[in-house]
Amino acid sequence: MNNVCLVGRLTRDPETRYDSGDNATAVCRFTLAVQRTFKREGEPECDFINIVSFGKKGEFAGKYFHKGMRVGVTGSIRTGSYEDKEGKKHSKFEVYADQVEFADGKADTSQPVQPTQYSQPVQSALPPEDFAPIDTDFDEDMPF
Numbered sequence: 659m660n661n662v663c664l665v666g667r668l669t670r671d672p673e674t675r676y677d678s679g680d681n682a683t684a685v686c687r688f689t690l691a692v693q694r695t696f697k698r699e700g701e702p703e704c705d706f707i708n709i710v711s712f713g714k715k716g717e718f719a720g721k722y723f724h725k726g727m728r729v730g731v732t733g734s735i736r737t738g739s740y741e742d743k744e745g746k747k748h749s750k751f752e753v754y755a756d757q758v759e760f761a762d763g764k765a766d767t768s769q770p771v772q773p774t775q776y777s778q779p780v781q782s783a784l785p786p787e788d789f790a791p792i793d794t795d796f797d798e799d800m801p802f
Contacts, residue, residue, distance in 0.1 A: 669706060690731065
């Protein structure tokens with residue numbers, strides 16, 4: 659299974675381009691700085707992960723994401739290689755985004771958060787008294 663979930667801060671504003679073709683598709687690229695959970699002396703404290711987002715998700719990221727913003731991305735890892743102009747071979751590592759979303763709330767204020775007041779009482783999570791429980795006594799002859 660190739661699945662990755664990241665939360666980090668954008669290192670720069672996303673770059674959105676459209677591929678050439680009849681149905682021009684948005685291709686948005688940005689880099690996330692993802693903080694490591696452990697730190698060793700002399701090693702970096704975060705990893706810089708290149709993200710690629712396509713279509714509507716790419717347009718969304720290009721329009722609403724900005725440098726320094728904390729965002730969440732789920733997707734899959736893609737690796738590859740290419741040769742530069744001098745013929746030197748390089749490896750490439752990217753995450754192709756399936757989902758992109760905000761990870762921060764609205765702008766913080768200096769006001770303390772007030773508890774929410776409910777106008778109606780909270781209903782119990784227990785089922786009503788006339789609720790019939792599910793019969794778990796299954797017939798042994800069932801094929802599954």
